[in-house]
Amino acid sequence: MRNTILKTLLLVCFIATGGYSQNNRELQQMADDDQSARNVANIDWEKLNGADSLRRIRVLELIKSGKVVTGTDHLNAGIIFQHGNDTIASALAVKSFKTALELDGSLNKWWYPAAVDRDLMRRKLPQIYGTQFIKDHTTDEKWQRYTIDTTKVTDEERRYYGVETLAEQELKERLMNQQSVSEFYQKTKSISETIEEIKRQFKQGTLSAYNISEEAVNNFGYELLSKDHNNEALKVFELNTRLYPDAYNTFDSYGELLLKMGRKKEAVKAYKESVRLNPENENAVKILKSL
Helix, strand or coil, X not given: CHHHHHHHHHHHHHHHCXXXXXXXXXXXXXXXXXXXXXXXXXXXXXXXXXXXXXXXXXXXXXXXXXXXXXXXXXXXXXXXXXCCCCHHHHHHHHHHXXXXXXXXXXXXXXXXXXXXXXXXXXXXXXXXXXXXXXXXXXXXXXCEECCEXXXXXXXXXXXXXXXXXXXXXXXXXXXXXXXXXXXXXXXXXXXXXXXXXHHXXXXXXXXXXXXXXXXXXXXXXXXXXXXXXXXXXXXXXXXXXXHCCCCHHHHHHHHHHHHHCCCHHHHHHHHXXXXXXCCCCHHHHHHHHHC
């Protein structure tokens, strides 16, 4: 009997402290709306700023009424607060993301350092993690990492929060300022000229004006594929296997299109090479077993 009473008391305490708390659906919807409103072309910023303001007011009401409880709730609150235009909102974002991680360490940690850096920017201070990049008249309309104090945070801490290391940030800045291969193709309307340009840019290494990384070239191939330009896409995928012969994904993509075009023998060869380079490529292993 005593054990039963004790278990009941523990259960009551568990519930009272939010053990069975569910995420606030209204807050989740507002956070989703916040993000989706920014994933459209030709954003009406005046309209969006107005909607952002109303969302922040509503979040403050929810906090005051005790309806922001779980880690996810605080994460969603931070997502909304971060788009405020003053240090009050940016500070609330930092606090929200910090609380979110304290309550649930499985949540996306990147939001916190991003909020910290954004808050420091608003206060005209150097960022410390390196998540913020700017592009305006002060940078000659080129992307540039916002001023950073590199002494405050280690690369190990950056990795913990899912932030690029200082060296990776420098590379990111360079890539952000490179043109896309797709832009060149749109200008020339010629796949042969585009492929020759990719080859020329590849020889330029870090001085290349275009982003001809393995991923960028592969994405260009899929862009062509999405428009049913299969033959052109195949040329791009094949070129990528030559530019990056040690990258398993280039052969995976090449094999995928070869198979789609009915060139089974060549597809098998490409998939086998992908598996040789990466035995853990489950997609290629699965397809080879089915052929």
